[in-house]
Amino acid sequence: MEKKLLPREKLIKDGIKSLDDYELLALLLDTGTKEETVFDLSKRIINEFGFRRLFKMNYDEIIKIKGIKIAKASKLLSCFEVTRRIISGEVNELKLNDAKSLFQYIYPDYYLKENEILTVVYVDHNLCVIKKDKFSDNSKDMIKMPIKEIVKNALNIDAYGIFLVHNHPKGSLYPSDSDIKSTLNLLNILNDMDIHLFDHLIISRGMYYSFVESGCLKNVNII
Numbered sequence: 001m002e003k004k005l006l007p008r009e010k011l012i013k014d015g016i017k018s019l020d021d022y023e024l025l026a027l028l029l030d031t032g033t034k035e036e037t038v039f040d041l042s043k044r045i046i047n048e049f050g051f052r053r054l055f056k057m058n059y060d061e062i063i064k065i066k067g068i069k070i071a072k073a074s075k076l077l078s079c080f081e082v083t084r085r086i087i088s089g090e091v092n093e094l095k096l097n098d099a100k101s102l103f104q105y106i107y108p109d110y111y112l113k114e115n116e117i118l119t120v121v122y123v124d125h126n127l128c129v130i131k132k133d134k135f136s137d138n139s140k141d142m143i144k145m146p147i148k149e150i151v152k153n154a155l156n157i158d159a160y161g162i163f164l165v166h167n168h169p170k171g172s173l174y175p176s177d178s179d180i181k182s183t184l185n186l187l188n189i190l191n192d193m194d195i196h197l198f199d200h201l202i203i204s205r206g207m208y209y210s211f212v213e214s215g216c217l218k219n220v221n222i223i
Helices: 007-014 021-029 038-048 050-056 070-091 099-110 147-156 177-192
Strands: 118-123 129-135 161-167 196-204 207-210
Touching (some): 007 021, 021 038, 021 070, 099 161, 099 196, 118 147, 129 147
Parallel strands (some): 161 196
Antiparallel strands (some): 118 129
């Protein structure tokens, strides 16, 4: 009977992709507890939460998991944050010259978010990001667009233009009447100040809706 390989042995022999989720977690946790081996602990955590839920947890949430204390919680959170930073670092090099590049740039900020978040990306003449503001009231349904604050911030940093992005956690990819009305109101105000509104994206379930591509914002050109 062939001996079952331990995760480290399996990694070396067959590559990292050959490992099951609980084996990857076991390598991160390294040790178990008095009551459970590291493999039993990892299997229980994966069965109860899975990596998707773990990835969204903060310290206070992770530390409440039976068998997880300060050292293990710190290691998991560090690993998840490294992943976020790598993703952000890769997309931050993109130039924001169309809806697709904007989506690639901003999507890591929205990955697995369950509340609605409005992001305003301020850019210079070269479409390089000057600043990124986020607005949220922890609602899953709708967030009010803070038009006065957006305009004030754009003027303060001498932005050439802005991009708007918000998500629909419930899954709808299309703008509501309120989304369209507030976007057009902001467009008119910015036009009077010679500041460009280049696009407004709605993100949901890994996809996006572009106001420009759909024709909701007419005569808008990214140069």
